[in-house]
Amino acid sequence: MSIDVETAARVAKLARIKVEPEALPALAQEFSAILGFIEQLNEVDVEGVEPMTSVTPMRLKRRVDVVNDGGQQEKILANAPDAREGFFAVPKVVE
Amino acid sequence: MSDLNKLTLAAARDRLRAKDVTSVELTEACLGAIEGSGALNAFVHQTPELALERAREADVRLAKGDAPDMCGLPIGIKDLFCTKGVLSQAGSAILDGFKPEYESTVSQNLQDAGAVMLGKLNMDEFAMGSSNETSTYGDVVSPWKRGNDDANLTPGGSSGGSAAAVAADLCLAATGTDTGGSIRQPAAFVGITGIKPTYGRCSRWGVVAFASSLDQAGPMTKDVRDAAIMLEVMCGHDAKDSTSVDMAVPNFEAMLTGDIKGKKIGLPKEYRMDGMPAEIEKLWADGADMLRDAGAQIVDISLPHTKYALPAYYVIAPAEASSNLARYDGVRYGHRAKLDAGDGITEMYEKTRAEGFGHEVQRRVMIGTYVLSAGFYDAYYNRARRVRALIKRDFENVFADGVDAILTPTTPSAAFGLGEMADADPVQMYLNDVFTVTVNLAGLPGISIPAGVDKQGLPLGLQLIGRPWEEGDLLNTAYALEAAAGFVAKPAKWW
Numbered sequence: 029m030s031i032d033v034e035t036a037a038r039v040a041k042l043a044r045i046k047v048e049p050e051a052l053p054a055l056a057q058e059f060s061a062i063l064g065f066i067e068q069l070n071e072v073d074v075e076g077v078e079p080m081t082s083v084t085p086m087r088l089k090r091r092v093d094v095v096n097d098g099g100q101q102e103k104i105l106a107n108a109p110d111a112r113e114g115f116f117a118v119p120k121v122v123e
Numbered sequence: 124m125s126d127l128n129k130l131t132l133a134a135a136r137d138r139l140r141a142k143d144v145t146s147v148e149l150t151e152a153c154l155g156a157i158e159g160s161g162a163l164n165a166f167v168h169q170t171p172e173l174a175l176e177r178a179r180e181a182d183v184r185l186a187k188g189d190a191p192d193m194c195g196l197p198i199g200i201k202d203l204f205c206t207k208g209v210l211s212q213a214g215s216a217i218l219d220g221f222k223p224e225y226e227s228t229v230s231q232n233l234q235d236a237g238a239v240m241l242g243k244l245n246m247d248e249f250a251m252g253s254s255n256e257t258s259t260y261g262d263v264v265s266p267w268k269r270g271n272d273d274a275n276l277t278p279g280g281s282s283g284g285s286a287a288a289v290a291a292d293l294c295l296a297a298t299g300t301d302t303g304g305s306i307r308q309p310a311a312f313v314g315i316t317g318i319k320p321t322y323g324r325c326s327r328w329g330v331v332a333f334a335s336s337l338d339q340a341g342p343m344t345k346d347v348r349d350a351a352i353m354l355e356v357m358c359g360h361d362a363k364d365s366t367s368v369d370m371a372v373p374n375f376e377a378m379l380t381g382d383i384k385g386k387k388i389g390l391p392k393e394y395r396m397d398g399m400p401a402e403i404e405k406l407w408a409d410g411a412d413m414l415r416d417a418g419a420q421i422v423d424i425s426l427p428h429t430k431y432a433l434p435a436y437y438v439i440a441p442a443e444a445s446s447n448l449a450r451y452d453g454v455r456y457g458h459r460a461k462l463d464a465g466d467g468i469t470e471m472y473e474k475t476r477a478e479g480f481g482h483e484v485q486r487r488v489m490i491g492t493y494v495l496s497a498g499f500y501d502a503y504y505n506r507a508r509r510v511r512a513l514i515k516r517d518f519e520n521v522f523a524d525g526v527d528a529i530l531t532p533t534t535p536s537a538a539f540g541l542g543e544m545a546d547a548d549p550v551q552m553y554l555n556d557v558f559t560v561t562v563n564l565a566g567l568p569g570i571s572i573p574a575g576v577d578k579q580g581l582p583l584g585l586q587l588i589g590r591p592w593e594e595g596d597l598l599n600t601a602y603a604l605e606a607a608a609g610f611v612a613k614p615a616k617w618w
Contacts, residue, residue, distance in 0.1 A: 065437065
């Protein structure tokens with residue numbers, strides 16, 4: 029399957045990665061090569077095979093539904109590029 | 124000094140207990156070796172003061188007689204593990220300056236057992252790579268050279284810093300992680316031992332996530348006994364990782380008897396690839412002979428879906444990565460791009476991720492985004508997961524027929540030169556993992572041990588794949604193979 033420049037741009041947008049327009053043709057070509065490799069999967073008969081969801085069949089453990097964490101605002105904000113007054117600061121989201 | 128950094132974990136442990144040496148002395152020997160190893164670029168964050176403090180604590184424990192096996196032993200930790208108060212960047216610029224407020228469960232287990240962390244080890248960015256050329260810290264250089272050729276070689280990847288550090292005796296052992304071969308392939312390239320345990324044996328909590336259904340931590344060590352010692356400490360149930368299994372961890376070292384009489388070892392015919400170098404083929408045949416001589420029964424087996432493992436992996440791993448790496452948005456930690464006037468939050472995300480992620484990571488995140496996007500989810504992602512179920516079934520069938528372990532080469536070639544693959548198609552680089560990736564897809568334990576050298580004098584590894592949860596038995600088979608192979612080559616020091 030061949031990926032065109034438009035599709036490459038759309039995927040970059042969905043992935044929230046800025047790609048300069050001049051870099052798109054090369055990117056589209058790389059995607060095409062990788063997807064071409066992946067296409068081999070179409071040769072496999074997967075009729076009646078359930079998609080694998082868990083490496084080891086096991087029941088997820090449950091815990092009591094109580095608060096067991098919290099009260100660590102400072103630690104959570106310690107690595108933030110911009111933290112103010114106990115919050116993460118970001119550019120304006122709503123006008 | 125007396126080359127204390129060259130000791131195995133087992134030898135150092137025994138000498139510590141015999142009061143023949145102290146943890147501080149061992150640690151100082153390693154710190155000295157690290158000091159002179161800049162050319163290898165293996166240790167990227169050094170923590171000498173912390174190491175000496177832990178070594179002194181370990182010496183106190185040892186003096187009291189309260190000394191678990193790893194107590195006082197200096198090791199390196201892959202940068203993928205979050206270590207409290209110590210830079211943990213997963214080899215990525217997007218985690219610039221990230222100092223976790225918590226410790227990963229695996230590194231905590233090692234610390235609780237008294238192990239001494241020397242620092243953090245270089246790796247491919249977010250563990251995506253097979254040559255350690257995608258790291259924000261720059262390439263790791265292997266301590267090995269090809270004959271008289273001075274070209275720098277790759278130590279493999281993604282745990283390339285761990286591999287180089289252990290092979291160059293900068294530490295006694297190191298942690299690695301393996302998503303498609305990232306412990307076993309570098310171990311093979313530098314002539315050391317590396318084991319990826321069964322999925323669920325080691326907690327993934329605090330290990331920066333790449334592909335959560337494939338990622339597993341494991342030890343990279345100088346021999347099989349050390350792998351047994353260190354793996355036991357790293358394993359164990361952890362309530363903080365819902366995929367961590369609640370199962371007793373055996374004393375792996377006690378299971379190393381070297382007796383493999385009557386064990387059934389399978390040789391999968393699908394691993395005999397076109398164009399496989401004769402040296403690899405010979406190594407594999409020699410390995411089978413050694414196991415036969417040790418009393419094992421060698422049988423030919425078939426794993427019919429092997430061919431589809433790499434393409435399935437290159438759907439599943441990028442899909443999980445695109446989801447896991449969505450968290451790097453410039454808000455909570457790490458890098459945030461400088462914004463222009465008028466830029467909103469979307470521009471912040473897009474610029475931050477373009478600046479912070481390297482090329483290979485961007486490519487994989489976007490491939491993952493594509494295969495998960497509306498209209499392609501079934502055609503790519505679900506199909507890959509169904510193929511994965513078939514790959515797992517192949518192994519289950521073989522084990523049901525009584526096979527105890529499977530012998531394969533670890534890699535299709537010896538280490539290549541840094542930069543040599545720069546012009547190759549990404550798929551060419553992915554072929555490095557052709558023999559290892561099946562094991563991650565099926566969640567099985569796999570170990571690579573050094574078994575010979577090629578005509579250029581570079582190490583080659585053999586892989587043994589075991590039944591789920593039977594790492595002890597797998598280690599014992601590897602132990603027998605190690606004894607028969609008698610690999611002793613070491614890189615000549617040039618750095």
